Amino acid sequence: MPAYDDDQPYPHVMESGSPHARYAVIDDHGRDGWAVSFEKVGYDHIGAAADACANGRDDIADALLTGSVGPAPQQPSH
Numbered sequence: 666m667p668a669y670d671d672d673q674p675y676p677h678v679m680e681s682g683s684p685h686a687r688y689a690v691i692d693d694h695g696r697d698g699w700a701v702s703f704e705k706v707g708y709d710h711i712g713a714a715a716d717a718c719a720n721g722r723d724d725i726a727d728a729l730l731t732g733s734v735g736p737a738p739q740q741p742s743h
Contacts, residue, residue: 667710668728683732684710 667681681687686706694700710729717726728734 666725666728667732668734670734678734680734681732684730685732686710 666679667684667686668679670676670678686708688704688706690702690704692700714726714729717723717729724735
């Protein structure tokens with residue numbers, strides 16, 4: 666998921682700002698230190714968003730298309 670919001674373990678939002686699937690690989694080379702590579706994987710994010718819409722998940726479709734979520738829900742004031 667390029668973007669989501671969740672309330673566990675505490676309320677938070679994760680946004681990549683891009684519909685692309687991405688990840689990092691971190692390798693420990695012992696005494697030579699660490700090596701990091703950033704990977705981008707192509708996938709049909711437009712088709713995935715259409716599937717989300719067809720299943721009533723417009724929020725997921727928006728996240729798949731934009732890499733962002735809507736405004737975080739406001740907590741009720743006491």
